[in-house]
Amino acid sequence: MSEGEDTVGMDTPPRLAVDRLLDDPETRIVVCCGAGGVGKTTTAAALGVRAAGRGRKAVVLTIDPARRLAQSMGIDSLDNTPRKVETVGAGGGELHAMMLDMKRTFDEIVEAHADGERARAILANPFYQSLSAGFAGTQEYMAMEKLGQLRARDDWDLIIVDTPPSRSALDFLDAPKRLGSFLDGKFIRVLMAPAKVGGRAGMKFLNVGMSMMTGTLSKLMGASLLKDVQTFVAAMDTMFGGFRTRADATFRLLQAPGTAFLVVAAPEPDALREAAYFVERLAAENMPLAGLVLNRVHGSGADQLSAERALAAAENLEEGGIVDQESGKAGLRDSGAEPTGTAEPAGSTQTDRTARTAQTTRTANSPETGSPGPEGDTEAGSTESGVATDTAVVDRITAGLLRLHAERMQVIAREQRTRDRFTSLHPEVAVAEVAALPGDVHDLAGLRAIGERLAAGVPAGA
Amino acid sequence: MVSGKGGTGKTTVAAALALALAREGGRTLLVEVEGRQGLAQLFGAEALPYEERKIAVAPGGGGEVFALAIDAERALLDYLQMFYKLGSAGRALKKLGAIDFATTIAPGLRDVLLTGKACEAVRRKDRAGRYVYDHVIMDAPPTGRITRFLNVNDEVAGLARFGPIHNQAQAVMKVLKSPETAVHLVTLLEEMPVQETADGIEELRGAGLPVGRVIVNMVRPHHLDEDTLRTAAGDHRAEVAKALSRAGLGGARRGGLAERLVDPLLAQAAEHASRVELERAQRGVLTGLDLPTYELPLLGAGMDLAGLYALARELRKQSVAE
Ligand SMILES: Nc1ncnc2c1ncn2[C@@H]1O[C@H](COP(=O)(O)OP(=O)(O)OP(=O)(O)O)[C@@H](O)[C@H]1O
Ligand SMILES: Nc1ncnc2c1ncn2[C@@H]1O[C@H](COP(=O)(O)OP(=O)(O)O)[C@@H](O)[C@H]1O
Ligand SMILES: [Mg+2]
Ligand SMILES: [Mg+2]
Helix, strand or coil, rough: HHHHHCCCCCCCCCECCCCHHCCCCCCCCEEECCCCCHHHHHHHHHHHHHHHCCCCCEEEEEEECHHHHHHHHCCCCCCCCCCCCCCCCCCCCCEEECCCCCCHHHHHHHHHHHHHHHHHHHHHHHHHHHHHHHHCCCCHHHHHHHHHHHHHHCCCCCCEEECCCCCCCCCHHHCCCCCCCEECHHHHHHHHHHHHCCCHEEEEHHHHHHHHHHHHHHHHHHHHHHHHHHHHHHHHHHHHHHHHHHHHHHHHHCCCCCCEEEEECCCCCCHHHHHHHHHHHHHCCCCCEEEEEEEEEECCCCCCCCCCHHHHHCCCHHHHHHHHHHHHHHHHHHCCCCCCCCCCCCHHHHHHHHHHCCCCCCCCCCCCCCCCCCHHHHCCCCCCCHHHHHHHHHHHHHHHHHHHHHHHHHHHHHHHHHEEEHHHHHHCEEEEEEECCCCCCCCCCCCCCCCHHHHHCCCCEE | CCCEEECCCHHHHHHHHHHHCCCCEEEEEEECCCCCCHHHHHHCCCCCCCCCCEEECCCHHHCCCEECCCHHHHHHHHHHHHHHHHCCHHHHHHCHHHHHHHHCHHHHHHHHHHHHHHHHHHHCCCCCCEEECEEEEEEECCHHHHHHHHHHHHHHHHHCCCCCHHHHHHHHHHHCCCCCCCCCECCCCCCHHHHHHHHHHHHHHCCCCCEEEEEEECCCCCCCHHHHHHHHHCCCCCHHHHHHCCCCCCCCCCCCCHHHHHHHHHHHHHHHHHHHHHHHHHHHHHHHCCCCCCCCCCCCCCHHHHHHHHHHHHHCCCCCCC
């Protein structure tokens, strides 16, 4: 969706215009994908809330949402159909939400395609139960299936889909086909009707293979399992071709122009590596990428103060204030900031140092502050005053603030390096940044906050 | 067994644990079962074959760490070979998709092969009758699947009611439920992983599987003690500005650098405070689980071999090897 981007500069990636994407009536499906734990579900839910607030009739399909998030949207009961989320829509917009129940979705396919007796036999088959509850890829397949169903209902003008918490974002694209071709596979057909497969030459091999196969399998697993499998396969007979066809149909839906993929990633090496793979894969599949949501980005309102300078200043305060101001100034010169404004009277510094020495516990977890500075001992005899103690306390607090800031700046620098690597690989991908909030996102207010950040595209100096 | 929510550090912690447990003259085996080559990546080694390979020497020149990536398909073929002398017929089965079929459609079968291989390594002895490995550590599937994965007996009993697979499952279960096994759960001090840990423990206990420890990973340092946070939250803007100025960070008057830094620095402190508060709440939940814990720090510079050894030393300090 090239109309969804604004170009910011040469070396920064274009900014992803989330509102434009959500407002565009041509956008019918938004798919949020990415590695596990990066915030796919949160992003999907936040986009749904935002779209509904901007007048769209949206439905969001979440998969494995955090419990409290599900509760906040009123979708913690598993009935596998969308529920209206009250108090969200505006300007004619509505939000409906659901969470996927993969087993139930599978059951529904069976019920829809087999008559009563047969459906019951399949649902009761131990083999089916194991397949529907645990086959690697069932969840992905069922997510796709549900997406197809929601699209077919045509009750919503925007469908936002979350993707299963798989380790690789690519699983979402590959797994449904895997299940489809598996259920359509050679071996299943051999089990089903050996005579139907192969010509004269193939026939002999297959029959030999078949009897050896069933023999071995029944020896290995016990004859009962094989019988379960065969019963299952026979009962599913009419449905098998269907799985592949359905997977293919949803796959095509994902290639349609009304679909937009958002790749979600945290600014961490693993997540962005996954994101890069996924971006490449989408291009290879002709699937439309809208952009990258970079979630849980750290920022600072004080980013003019570097980590090094903050640490030097913290040390200054911890080791006795103005005596060390020389080094503080040195740091200042480096970064070309303004000169010192207020100079403290020398007297206050003296008492300040004294009080610091009296202070026994200091900033936790910073080993450098464990022993008093060398010049502290010589001043130990000085008198203490209430004011002086206050200054010492304030110095200690301020040193703590500075150390905290230094750590934040280091995180920001690390995240930036990681992002730069991605940008150099894929400079064309539009990016929206979402700040890391201090707590989890588990209510509608949190989702709105995420939505605002998504739309702004750059983190408001968190 | 090292499990935990996805991304919490199972692979990393399993590797650190293997290093920590490898004592002078001893050997540990580190196994992975998900075909992701996570161990090779972590140790910066070539992709692991289906074969035990020495991958590291423990800190301080201690014992050796071996690694093995167990592959269900290969394990099944080996197994068929062992019991049925299948030879080339095995390859034919493979070509037909039967192996794929058997190992994927019946997850219980797959799991019994994976755990079976690990149990074989646990029980293996050398000629002198001593165990080949002092410890076998598995980078196991995540919390959501661990009980099912380990509870192969139930899973397989439902499918294969007789036959060698059934017997194998019984033998594996005996090892897994014995006090020789411990399932450790890795978590972060965040709501979802902690919740998943609590649920996982309940499930494991329900299935009679031995829960080991909770390993709290990526613990962040707290630069500000509570006292400080409280004070910072009060109105001390002017004093903090002066202190910043004293520290050499510009003017404390209106518009001076020090003055302009105050608000964002205090905002960061407030954010930090709320995170500390959240972590405290999660710690409370973990305490309620009443299990011994280990804590591993967040390595600020990211993970590399040196970091891994640092985590191993940390585990030793917390007396992992007792
Ligand atoms: N104590 C730590 N300090 C810093 N980084 C860490 C720490 N522990 C793990 N990591 C990093 O966190 C990321 C996830 O770790 P790891 O791959 O071990 O998790 P996992 O639980 O095995 O993930 P998966 O569920 O995908 O298998 C890695 O990038 C790892 O380097
Ligand atoms: N920007 C953010 N700031 C703070 N917490 C976040 C943010 N995005 C996600 N989270 C939290 O991270 C956790 C994982 O998010 P989730 O959306 O469930 O990830 P995924 O669906 O990708 O596995 C949740 O607890 C969520 O509240
Ligand atoms: Mg999710
Ligand atoms: Mg792992």
